[in-house]
Amino acid sequence: MDEPSRPLHVALLQMNIKAGDPDANFRRLGELLEEAVAGDPKPDIVMFPEMWNTGYALDRIEELADPQGKRTLALLGEYARKHQVHLLAGSIAERRDDGVYNTAYVLDRAGAVRASYSKIHLFRLMEEEKHLQAGDRPGTLELDGIAAGMMICYDIRFPELARRLALGGARMLFVPAEWPNPRLHHWRTLLTARAIENQMYVIACNRTGTSGATSFFGHSMIIDPWGEVVAEAGEAETVLRAVVDPALTEEVRGRIPVFEDRRPALY
Numbered sequence: 001m002d003e004p005s006r007p008l009h010v011a012l013l014q015m016n017i018k019a020g021d022p023d024a025n026f027r028r029l030g031e032l033l034e035e036a037v038a039g040d041p042k043p044d045i046v047m048f049p050e051m052w053n054t055g056y057a058l059d060r061i062e063e064l065a066d067p068q069g070k071r072t073l074a075l076l077g078e079y080a081r082k083h084q085v086h087l088l089a090g091s092i093a094e095r096r097d098d099g100v101y102n103t104a105y106v107l108d109r110a111g112a113v114r115a116s117y118s119k120i121h122l123f124r125l126m127e128e129e130k131h132l133q134a135g136d137r138p139g140t141l142e143l144d145g146i147a148a149g150m151m152i153c154y155d156i157r158f159p160e161l162a163r164r165l166a167l168g169g170a171r172m173l174f175v176p177a178e179w180p181n182p183r184l185h186h187w188r189t190l191l192t193a194r195a196i197e198n199q200m201y202v203i204a205c206n207r208t209g210t211s212g213a214t215s216f217f218g219h220s221m222i223i224d225p226w227g228e229v230v231a232e233a234g235e236a237e238t239v240l241r242a243v244v245d246p247a248l249t250e251e252v253r254g255r256i257p258v259f260e261d262r263r264p265a266l267y
């Protein structure tokens with residue numbers, strides 16, 4: 001049975017991903033995960049970045065993607081059970097019968113898959129639409145009695161999706177990403193705006209390092225429902241930790257009743 005809603009310890013694996021080398025990425029993820037669960041207190045939720053299994057090796061993505069996520073889910077199910085943590089397992093390149101999807105999985109402490117979400121908005125600047133299939137439904141989940149939503153990277157440029165998740169009851173928004181230079185300003189501003197306008201936590205895990213000519217700035221962030229940055233990483237590979245208190249969402253929503261004051265009939 002789910003525990004009652006209480007503050008949660010989260011740990012974000014800001015990882016350097018090797019494009020086109022799933023074996024190396026599985027190894028590195030395992031090391032960072034061990035580092036995360038060795039922390040005191042042990043995290044309730046460990047989160048990973050976007051496409052952490054393959055990186056953006058899009059020209060070989062058919063061959064590299066994990067068929068039905070089987071390798072990922074077998075390994076992560078074992079990790080989750082062994083360490084008794086929830087895994088917001090970033091997203092992976094997942095091969096299905098009709099193509100490759102950029103899919104985020106959520107596993108609970110028992111290692112069971114609780115939710116999945118495939119990225120809805122494909123990022124044309126990186127030609128995702130030529131190699132990936134788009135998801136067709138928003139990502140919702142519930143962990144320890146707390147309703148939350150998921151968006152992947154480029155999705156945060158679409159405020160209507162975050163609002164839809166908030167209206168559906170989400171009190172936290174998880175955002176795995178591979179957000180590159182030079183758009184740190186956009187990353188910080190958009191994440192902060194999604195937190196303030198929806199009065200919910202935004203928990204965003206970006207990758208770091210380089211992939212060909214593209215470099216990634218890290219700056220994984222946890223932003224509270226008032227828009228304050230609770231924790232922010234620099235550029236280095238790291239485990240970023242913070243405590244999130246879902247009760248703060250109610251307090252902030254009570255302070256400025258944005259959801260009651262909406263006039264959707266007019267716009």
Ligand SMILES: O=C(O)CCC(=O)C(=O)O
Nearest residue numbers: 123153154178179180183
């Ligand atoms: O929107 C952006 O600037 C970055 C998005 C992106 O890199 C992605 O969705 O993979």
